Amino acid sequence: MIQLYVPGASVVHRLGAGAKLLALAVAALVLSLVSPDPWGIAAALAGVTALYLLARLPLRVLAAEIWRLRWLMVVLGGALLVFVGPLAAWISTGRVVTIVLLASLLTLTTRMGDLIDVLRRLIAPARRFGVDPESVTMTIALTITMIPVVAGFASQVREAQRARGAARSGLHGVVPLMVRTLRHADDVADALAARGAV
Known part of the structure; x- marks a missing residue:
């Protein structure tokens, strides 16, 4: 992870x-x-x-x-x-x-910022082929930061199921995990759109 x-x-x-x-x-x-x-x-x-x-x-x-x-x-x-x-x-x-x-x-x-700076410099030569280094590095940064966020959502779903006495089954947690993840993705997209990043 x-x-x-x-x-x-x-x-x-x-x-x-x-x-x-x-x-x-x-x-x-x-x-x-x-x-x-x-x-x-x-x-x-x-x-x-x-x-x-x-x-x-x-x-x-x-x-x-x-x-x-x-x-x-x-x-x-x-x-x-x-x-x-x-x-x-x-x-x-x-x-x-x-x-x-x-x-x-x-x-x-x-630090994430330091990693992104390095990745941006590495990807910069691809600009001549139509690749936007800023978009690529932002995508990578969002992907990396989303992994622990989704893991946190999974933990919250499991705790909520245990609190309700639900059986421990990965299948029962898939739908609420997907809903939380998609809702978070919408919030991030709205925030990026409001800042003119997308």
Whole structure:
């Protein structure tokens, strides 16, 4: 899950947004192209843990990030375990979890404005092909900020269902979650239109 910025003064926080984005891209590329052994994946996960500690983020933050990935690990790991075996399941699932945890660390230690500035500069050359960098970066920013908002809506829906004594079923929560999400999207669209952003 993509999380929002947590203020801090660590080395990781002070590192430039561009450098962190580049490091994430390189790490994702290496993990995707290189076929590590099980110990390599364990070392990568240990390295991610060390980076969270270097960022002076409490271990509970890392634990919360891992907990948010529980269904990804269960579904992906379970499917791979059944179809290709435990070794491939560990390597592939560990690879994905490592990349997602690194992406979460990026958003936890980097202000959204700094990330958007870097993305705008990266997309700027595409202007000659008719791409509007401002629109693209705004879309990316809205997408990133909407993820925790929708997660919050899902949590509110579950709490409301528990308060009414409703059975815990994901299907019963889909409609109210969609209604809240679409209503929020309309509010955001109205706000952007009022400011002349769209």
